[in-house]
Amino acid sequence: GAVVSQHPSRVICKSGTSVKIECRSLDFQATTMFWYRQFPKQSLMLMATSNEGSKATYEQGVEKDKFLINHASLTLSTLTVTSAHPEDSSFYICSARDPPYTYGYTFGSGTRLTVV
Amino acid sequence: DAKTTQPNSMESNEEEPVHLPCNHSTISGTDYIHWYRQLPSQGPEYVIHGLTSNVNNRMASLAIAEDRKSSTLILHRATLRDAAVYYCILEGAGNMLTFGGGTRLMVKP
Secondary structure, eight states: OOOOOHHHHHHHHOOOOOOEEEEESSSSSSSSEEEEEEEETSSSEEEEETTSOOOOOETTTTOOOTTEEEEEEEEEEEEEEESSSSSOOOEEEEEOTTOOOOOOOOOOOOEEEOOO | OOOOOOOOOEEETSSSSHHHHHOTTOOTTTTTEEEEETTTOOOOOOEEEESSOOOSHHHHHHHHOTSEEEEEESSOOOOOGEEEEEEEEEEGGGGOOOOOOOEEEEEOO
């Protein structure tokens, strides 16, 4: 089946630094990828829709200058958390869907970000 | 986006069938019904999805009400590995998924 690879699985960074998270579709091309954030004991919250070759679409309340999304190829989307603060500590998850959409969405294994 | 309502938690005995309900009374005619499950510290895993007809796959069955305002995920024989949070989600415009609270399924040996 379709595989979405997400790296790193966990990262600890200092407050004020930036962190990049990669999301790759391994065996299919994804013109669209989705980025979610999940706080402990809560559900996933959609942050943005990443579109290959164009600007990402951000959900209301998500700062586009803080969460930079780049979807430069059909198999790679990146999320950069800029000037990270402790409140950005969360579980970040990406997803994509393999055309012709016979199955559902495939999710990455997630990235646990801890900002100290 | 249309919303879904699920019980917060359910319990099941190992090797017994489990019926996980989901209400989606505001579903539109083109919304697909998706089910995913998530283990702690992992990304969600696709279980099944459908539009109008009941669906079966190797993991589960999806029973969709005739008026499509509710659906039920059926695990035919629960195992300990099925303990997870199960999300019922409607795929709406833009093909995006909006997660609700989900149902935490506990499986007792």
